[in-house]
Amino acid sequence: MLYTFLVKIVNPFLNLINGRPKIYNRENIPEGNYIIIAPHRTWMDPVLLALAVWPKKFSFMAKKELFKNPIASKFLKALNAYPVDRKNPGPSAIKKPVTILKKTDLSTIIFPSGSRYSSKLKGGATVIAKMANIPLVPAVYQGPLKFGQLFTRKPRQIAFGKPIYIDRKQRLTPEVQADLEKQMQDAFDQLDRQIDPNYKYIVPPKPKNDEF
Numbered sequence: 001m002l003y004t005f006l007v008k009i010v011n012p013f014l015n016l017i018n019g020r021p022k023i024y025n026r027e028n029i030p031e032g033n034y035i036i037i038a039p040h041r042t043w044m045d046p047v048l049l050a051l052a053v054w055p056k057k058f059s060f061m062a063k064k065e066l067f068k069n070p071i072a073s074k075f076l077k078a079l080n081a082y083p084v085d086r087k088n089p090g091p092s093a094i095k096k097p098v099t100i101l102k103k104t105d106l107s108t109i110i111f112p113s114g115s116r117y118s119s120k121l122k123g124g125a126t127v128i129a130k131m132a133n134i135p136l137v138p139a140v141y142q143g144p145l146k147f148g149q150l151f152t153r154k155p156r157q158i159a160f161g162k163p164i165y166i167d168r169k170q171r172l173t174p175e176v177q178a179d180l181e182k183q184m185q186d187a188f189d190q191l192d193r194q195i196d197p198n199y200k201y202i203v204p205p206k207p208k209n210d211e212f
């Protein structure tokens with residue numbers, strides 16, 4: 001209920017201060033559950049991507065540090081978020097989202113780079129997609145990167161690519177994984193060009209207190 005309640009508040013508020021978002025290729029969104037994969041460009045990414053395909057609902061990975069406060073933990077869990085140890089992920093980082101994707105109507109959003117301070121793709125999303133037997137849906141966001149920039153009325157723009165399907169019988173060898181990562185990056189590049197051929201995202205420097 002909290003998820004729906006916040007959507008009913010946040011979406012109109014964002015439209016009021018920034019205008020309605022421009023969504024491209026929404027027809028690429030498949031039926032059933034899926035994993036949205038995207039470059040991680042702003043702390044607002046999960047919210048903006050989830051709002052773009054509402055009323056579909058999502059679960060979210062969040063770093064375990066955010067759950068230390070009991071009140072924050074309860075709030076995050078009510079929004080379908082679950083903790084992940086980014087430094088030492090362990091088996092639960094795979095098993096938890098696979099279980100959610102298989103046994104609920106919640107899709108999920110994963111940033112293959114794992115951080116806003118990296119552009120190198122990692123393999124977690126492909127493993128989860130294979131085990132859950134669902135597609136990966138590439139997406140990119142262009143627009144304000146900080147909350148205050150929303151008031152400049154620079155539009156929020158999100159584009160979705162065609163789903164990437166992984167054969168459950170296919171072993172994720174290094175070669176196969178490299179090919180999937182190339183497909184993801186090629187999709188991100190193509191979607192960025194579709195929105196703005198001149199767009200270039202610059203990865204910000206990593207903060208000293210970010211150990212990931």
